[in-house]
Amino acid sequence: MIRGDKITEIGTSLRGNADEVIDGTGKIALPGLINTHTHLSMVLLRGYADDMRLQDWLQKKIWPLEARLTPEACYQGALLGSAEMILSGTTTFMDMYFNMQDVARAVNQTGLRAFLSYGIIDLFDSAKAKAEQHRSQEFFQYIQSLGNARIQFALGPHAPYTCSPETLVWAKEFAERNHIIDHIHIAETRKEQADFQKQKGARVIEYLNKLGALSNRMLAAHCVWLTKSEITTMAKEGVSVAHCPVSNMKLASGGVAPLPEMFEAGIAVGLGTDGAASNNSLDMFETMKTCALIHKAHRWDATVLNAQKTLDLATIEGARSIGIQDEVGSIEAGKKADIILLNTDLPNLNPIHGESTVVSNLVYSASPANVDTTIVDGHVLMANRQLQTIDLKKTVEDASRIATQMTHAT
Numbered sequence: 001m002i003r004g005d006k007i008t009e010i011g012t013s014l015r016g017n018a019d020e021v022i023d024g025t026g027k028i029a030l031p032g033l034i035n036t037h038t039h040l041s042m043v044l045l046r047g048y049a050d051d052m053r054l055q056d057w058l059q060k061k062i063w064p065l066e067a068r069l070t071p072e073a074c075y076q077g078a079l080l081g082s083a084e085m086i087l088s089g090t091t092t093f094m095d096m097y098f099n100m101q102d103v104a105r106a107v108n109q110t111g112l113r114a115f116l117s118y119g120i121i122d123l124f125d126s127a128k129a130k131a132e133q134h135r136s137q138e139f140f141q142y143i144q145s146l147g148n149a150r151i152q153f154a155l156g157p158h159a160p161y162t163c164s165p166e167t168l169v170w171a172k173e174f175a176e177r178n179h180i181i182d183h184i185h186i187a188e189t190r191k192e193q194a195d196f197q198k199q200k201g202a203r204v205i206e207y208l209n210k211l212g213a214l215s216n217r218m219l220a221a222h223c224v225w226l227t228k229s230e231i232t233t234m235a236k237e238g239v240s241v242a243h244c245p246v247s248n249m250k251l252a253s254g255g256v257a258p259l260p261e262m263f264e265a266g267i268a269v270g271l272g273t274d275g276a277a278s279n280n281s282l283d284m285f286e287t288m289k290t291c292a293l294i295h296k297a298h299r300w301d302a303t304v305l306n307a308q309k310t311l312d313l314a315t316i317e318g319a320r321s322i323g324i325q326d327e328v329g330s331i332e333a334g335k336k337a338d339i340i341l342l343n344t345d346l347p348n349l350n351p352i353h354g355e356s357t358v359v360s361n362l363v364y365s366a367s368p369a370n371v372d373t374t375i376v377d378g379h380v381l382m383a384n385r386q387l388q389t390i391d392l393k394k395t396v397e398d399a400s401r402i403a404t405q406m407t408h409a410t
């Protein structure tokens, strides 16, 4: 039973009348999936530049195109990305990008739950740092002016190698003062660690710890290249991790994020797709499966990450990594009504050998095509695979047109 934005009761025979009854016969109800790291409007760059070395990919393809991203393009990209997420059962996402007011405008319409951050890059220039911090504060005020609890602001210092110490410490303090998330990229590549050791005489986490930039408000994306002592420091400071296995493989980051050690240390870990330019989808089912498989392959141990734990990473643990585990991430009375229903009448979810295999099927065999209904904050955003808040045909056409204009101009 859902009243307003909350689940009020769970059972097979519920009291009271409902305005609307959704027939769940033969369907699986799951908490909505949580994508803890993406750059939503990057869906416009999907497929534009693949199979390239990271620096070539960024410098020759991605950055020149990003320089052409207009507010309207980011709005259209956010609509396209929202449609993809609703169709694939994602109900909450953490975003970091540009033209964020336009992303917020799109998310306001589409009904998803979002944590939006403006990606701060100051390149160690103090005038730019001030300007970027100011932009972020303006966006914070804009989000507050929306007065919509579903759309939250997060800080977004891009990375320790693109942001000055002043900005990193400012972000930490701003996040603590305002009880918001400090969303950042950390230790994505081995080169990043090598450069820090060469230039600062410290590994990235040691550097951030010395600055006093770590806190339990920090959500660190990637964290592929970490030592055990860095993991211990992160756990001590309460830093959470957004693990993005598909993006790490596609960009050939080389290592595999040390999840077993993070779990052992008690670090909260969520799953992310990263932007669609480095994935190339926003499909959390694919991310779950890839996550379970890469750790098994990497550790030569099939027990290192089981299906239930993997599903937890995409739901309740993802919620914990952004501090909203009391609100979403599981289906419980009193929590927000963020629920997805999956059809079990397709071949890929059959047969079902008892209840315990349902979770295995969900992680190892389910796909977005199984998602039938998506509910966020008590609102039905998709019913019988029909989007309720987005004109899909128009969104695909508009986004494709704007993406074509951008790529033809380069």
Ligand SMILES: [Zn+2]
Pocket (backbone or CB within 6 Å): 037, 038, 039, 185, 221, 274, 275
């Ligand atoms: Zn990213």
